[in-house]
Amino acid sequence: xxxxxxxxxxxxxxxxxxxxxxxxxxxxxxxxxxxxxxxxxxxxxxxxxxxxxxxxxxxxxxxxxxxxxxxxxxxxxxxxxxxxxxxxxxxxxxxxxxxxxxxxxxxxxxxxxxxxxxxxxxxxxxxxxxxxxx
Amino acid sequence: xxxxxxxxxxxxxxxxxxxxxxxxxxxxxxxxxxxxxxxxxxxxxxxxxxxxxxxxxxxxxxxxxxxxxxxxxxxxxxxxxxxxxxxxxxxxxxxxxxxxxxxxxxxxxxxxxxxxxxxxxxxxxxxxxxxxxxxxxxxxxxxxxxxxxxxxxxxxxxxxxxxxxxxxxxxxxxxxxxxxxxxxxxxxxxxxxxxxxxxxxxxxxxxxxxxxxxxxxxxxxxxxxxxxxxxxxxxxxxxxxxxxxxxxxxxxxx
Numbered sequence: 222x223x224x225x226x227x228x229x230x231x232x233x234x235x236x237x238x239x240x241x242x243x244x245x246x247x248x249x250x251x252x253x254x255x256x257x258x259x260x261x262x263x264x265x266x267x268x269x270x271x272x273x274x275x276x277x278x279x280x281x282x283x284x285x286x287x288x289x290x291x292x293x294x295x296x297x298x299x300x301x302x303x304x305x306x307x308x309x310x311x312x313x314x315x316x317x318x319x320x321x322x323x324x325x326x327x328x329x330x331x332x333x334x335x336x337x338x339x340x341x342x343x344x345x346x347x348x349x350x351x352x353x354x355x
Numbered sequence: 356x357x358x359x360x361x362x363x364x365x366x367x368x369x370x371x372x373x374x375x376x377x378x379x380x381x382x383x384x385x386x387x388x389x390x391x392x393x394x395x396x397x398x399x400x401x402x403x404x405x406x407x408x409x410x411x412x413x414x415x416x417x418x419x420x421x422x423x424x425x426x427x428x429x430x431x432x433x434x435x436x437x438x439x440x441x442x443x444x445x446x447x448x449x450x451x452x453x454x455x456x457x458x459x460x461x462x463x464x465x466x467x468x469x470x471x472x473x474x475x476x477x478x479x480x481x482x483x484x485x486x487x488x489x490x491x492x493x494x495x496x497x498x499x500x501x502x503x504x505x506x507x508x509x510x511x512x513x514x515x516x517x518x519x520x521x522x523x524x525x526x527x528x529x530x531x532x533x534x535x536x537x538x539x540x541x542x543x544x545x546x547x548x549x550x551x552x553x554x555x556x557x558x559x560x561x562x563x564x565x566x567x568x569x570x571x572x573x574x575x576x577x578x579x580x581x582x583x584x585x586x587x588x589x590x591x592x593x594x595x596x597x598x599x600x601x602x603x604x605x606x607x608x609x
Contacts, residue, residue: 236442239464240374255464262444 228265235261256282264312271311280314287322360481361389363407365398365424366440367416371463375411375440378470383478395419402428407435408481409474412457414441414448422451429456434484434529436477440465479513480527504542507535516555517578521547555579556592563601570597 239254260282263275362379366372372391379386389405392398394417402410410428414421425437439452442463452460458480459473486506510527511519524547525532539547555577562568562576570582579585589597 233442236463237368237370240370243464244370244373244377251464255466258464 256285270308273307276314359387360408361387363410365392366413395424398424399427409436483510484529
């Protein structure tokens with residue numbers, strides 16, 4: 222089976238599991254599986270770019286799935302309200318988070334979209350880290 | 356509203372049909388599930404016989420895919436609202452769905468929040484149309500202006516400012532645009548374009564009080580294509596440019 226087919230099968234399986242959780246009124250399971258569904262769809266997409274807002278939303282889903290780190294948004298030149306119109310390389314934040322999660326990367330991660338400025342900081346173990354100076 | 360909106364559920368997976376029925380019973384208990392279909396051909400046949408107000412349509416279904424089934428249903432029943440409920444989020448599917456005029460696109464697994472927003476919008480359009488039809492049936496002509504005015508206001512409330520226009524409103528109300536234009540002037544005392552401009556300016560003023568927003572973003576949200584024209588109209592109505600208005604009220608606007 223090709224990687225794309227496997228991705229599709231996994232997404233369909235997670236989607237069905239989430240629907241089953243909803244039907245059975247397992248609300249926490251539905252929320253978890255919905256986060257997994259959104260994350261794997263995003264990860265399987267072939268798009269090259271995403272808005273910072275999309276990437277942050279899926280990063281939030283990854284934090285739900287992984288459970289080993291937390292996300293703190295820094296207020297700066299790019300706040301959450303501006304994240305919908307900034308384009309970044311898709312998965313750049315998430316790949317960094319995956320490295321942090323697996324212990325092969327170092328935090329904090331400073332996201333610098335093309336307008337400049339700190340937008341997001343990740344840390345392991347739920348510890349809030351100071352926002353680096355832009 | 357006195358008539359109950361009817362719904363046709365089209366999905367080849369029983370689990371998905373059960374999930375949709377559960378969403379309807381929890382969030383929209385006043386709707387009636389008129390029927391269910393497991394494939395596209397049965398969906399079209401059932402739609403033609405049941406004449407549902409809203410069809411919740413999966414895309415990848417046997418016999419005839421959901422897009423083709425939706426086209427067939429809309430050709431025969433143009434006032435029916437189609438909401439796509441699919442596990443596939445490809446741009447191609449979404450683009451085709453938009454092009455044929457579906458009312459909304461929901462991705463499985465569907466959250467209650469998303470279902471409430473998308474199905475609720477389609478339902479509001481149906482309710483507005485039913486309201487006008489009932490008014491016309493009970494009291495044809497301009498003998499029941501309050502009811503017609505209420506129905507038009509409900510239809511306007513069901514649309515976002517970005518999509519609000521005479522043609523779209525006429526579509527929601529299942530009326531001829533020219534007839535609606537005359538009726539609107541008769542009931543409201545002003546032309547529709549003046550009324551909708553007033554709504555947009557009010558929304559712009561509200562956005563400028565508490566949001567960090569540019570004129571371009573404001574125009575995009577309000578469905579205004581020309582920011583220079585927006586600034587001119589805003590000034591005509593308020594005596595200030597958007598920037599000056601934001602400064603005067605102490606907001607952080609453009």
